[in-house]
Structure formats: C-alpha cells, structure tokens
Amino acid sequence: MTKYRLLILMLPLSLVNGCSPNPYKATNRSYKAQVRNYAHQISQTPLTTGTDSVPAPPYWVGTVNFNLRKPNFVIIHHTAQNSCPQTLQTFTLTKTQVSAHYVICRDGTIHHMLNDYLRAWQAGVSKWGNITDINSISIGIELDNNGFEPFPDAQITSLLHLLTTLKAAYHIPSANFIGHGDIAPGRKDDPSYLFPWKTLSDHGFGLWYGDTTGITVPPDFNSLMALRLIGYDIHDSAAVTMAFKRHFEADTIKSWEAPDEKILYMLYRAYQ
Ligand SMILES: [Zn+2]
Numbered sequence: 001m002t003k004y005r006l007l008i009l010m011l012p013l014s015l016v017n018g019c020s021p022n023p024y025k026a027t028n029r030s031y032k033a034q035v036r037n038y039a040h041q042i043s044q045t046p047l048t049t050g051t052d053s054v055p056a057p058p059y060w061v062g063t064v065n066f067n068l069r070k071p072n073f074v075i076i077h078h079t080a081q082n083s084c085p086q087t088l089q090t091f092t093l094t095k096t097q098v099s100a101h102y103v104i105c106r107d108g109t110i111h112h113m114l115n116d117y118l119r120a121w122q123a124g125v126s127k128w129g130n131i132t133d134i135n136s137i138s139i140g141i142e143l144d145n146n147g148f149e150p151f152p153d154a155q156i157t158s159l160l161h162l163l164t165t166l167k168a169a170y171h172i173p174s175a176n177f178i179g180h181g182d183i184a185p186g187r188k189d190d191p192s193y194l195f196p197w198k199t200l201s202d203h204g205f206g207l208w209y210g211d212t213t214g215i216t217v218p219p220d221f222n223s224l225m226a227l228r229l230i231g232y233d234i235h236d237s238a239a240v241t242m243a244f245k246r247h248f249e250a251d252t253i254k255s256w257e258a259p260d261e262k263i264l265y266m267l268y269r270a271y272q
Pocket of ligand 1: 076077078122180188190
C-alpha cells in the first residue's frame with residue numbers, strides 16, 4: 001500500500017465528504033431516546049378505571065377523529081450570548097434547563113433543535129392574555145445576538161423565511177408573533193429595542209399601527225386596560241410600559257414617558 005493510499009484510509013469519512021464531524025452525537029442520541037419515550041407515552045391506551053363515586057365504563061372506546069396539537073404562537077428571543085456555538089452548547093447541557101425550537105445564527109443559518117410538536121423550555125414564567133403555559137402552545141425562536149447589537153440582514157431574511165413556513169404550516173394568526181419581553185415584562189427584555197418588529201409586521205408577522213394623524217382617542221380611553229386587552233400582563237405598570245415601548249415605540253425607549261396614546265389606541269383596536 002502506498003503512503004498516499006494509507007493517508008486516504010486514515011482520513012475520517014466526514015473530511016472526505018467535505019463536512020466536519022458532528023460534536024453533538026451524544027446529545028442527539030439523548031434527544032432520540034427522549035422522543036421514543038414520549039412516543040411510547042402517547043401511544044398508551046387511556047385509563048378507564050372507576051372510583052367509589054364514578055363507575056368504570058364496561059369497555060374502552062377510542063375515538064377515530066384526532067390529530068396532533070399544534071403551536072398557535074411564535075415567541076421571538078435574542079440569546080444574549082456571543083455566538084451560535086455558545087447557544088447550541090447551552091441548549092444541549094441538561095443543567096441549563098433551557099431550549100428553543102430554532103436558533104438563527106448571525107449569518108442566517110437556521111438550527112432546528114426540536115420538533116415543532118414538542119414543548120421547548122423557552123418562555124419560562126410568562127403570561128399573555130389569560131394563557132400562562134406559553135411553552136405548551138408556542139414555538140420559540142432564538143436569534144444569536146448579544147442584546148446590544150443590530151440584527152444582521154441575513155439573520156432577518158432567514159427569520160422571515162422560517163416564519164412564512166411556520167405561519168402556513170400551523171395557521172398562526174398574525175397577532176400571535178410576539179417577543180419574550182412581551183410575555184414576561186420586567187423579567188425579560190428580549191428581543192431588544194433594536195429588533196425590527198415593523199419589518200416583521202410588514203410581512204404579516206405581528207400587528208402594527210398605521211398613520212396616527214387624524215386619530216381621535218376617546219376621552220374615557222384607559223391605557224392600562226388597552227395594554228391588558230392586547231395581551232400584556234399589567235401587574236407591574238412600569239414594566240409593561242417598557243415592554244410596550246420596546247416593541248412598538250423603540251425610538252422613545254430611553255425616556256420614562258407613557259406610551260403614545262394614539263399608537264396604543266390603534267393597536268388596541270387592531271388586537272380586537
Ligand atoms: Zn428570551
């Protein structure tokens with residue numbers, strides 16, 4: 001055997017194929033094992049035992065009309081970390097207890113880390129309207145961003161591509177594309193005020209307001225109630241004011257002024 005042929009045989013297959021070896025083989029095995037467990041869990045026949053006061057049915061009857069539950073919200077985050085590899089590592093360490101369905105890197109690469117039908121641990125303690133288990137009904141998307149920098153065009157282009165796919169696949173209403181900071185005011189501030197919500201809304205993801213000139217706000221308009229109706233948890237009025245401004249009035253985020261009443265009134269009507 002020539003030296004050259006020996007070298008070829010010694011090269012890992014992945015290098016010959018032109019791609020790097022997957023450093024996440026072990027955690028991917030763990031992912032698949034967990035999915036098998038959940039598949040086994042949902043394939044179980046429901047229990048039909050009775051109690052002292054509730055009689056047991058004579059036999060089990062399963063319906064034939066059903067499908068999988070679908071996500072109805074998309075929650076957008078920034079990672080507050082310095083690189084995509086750092087975030088991928090964070091979401092594959094059990095001690096962190098956090099995850100997301102998707103991570104989008106600064107160059108636009110999309111990592112799909114969890115099947116959309118499974119529950120990621122991304123929203124945490126949060127509330128929107130009367131929904132308190134946001135993780136059970138949403139898809140979480142993390143954007144690689146340290147929280148103080150603009151979001152690159154390539155990353156936003158990939159995000160819009162992904163949102164188009166998700167909106168069509170699960171029939172997610174435009175109003176249900178929101179940020180982590182919206183559902184956890186005072187606790188979370190992502191995505192930052194640099195996130196282009198207006199651009200997203202122009203593409204049908206999230207609501208926005210129109211031209212406020214000529215808009216008359218009714219004299220009995222209650223700003224806090226309007227925020228509540230949009231979906232915000234108004235428990236902490238200062239926190240919800242900042243959350244609203246971060247999303248809809250980023251140019252005044254550094255002042256403590258109340259939200260612009262005309263903008264809030266237009267959004268309150270849009271969310272009806
Ligand atoms: Zn977040």
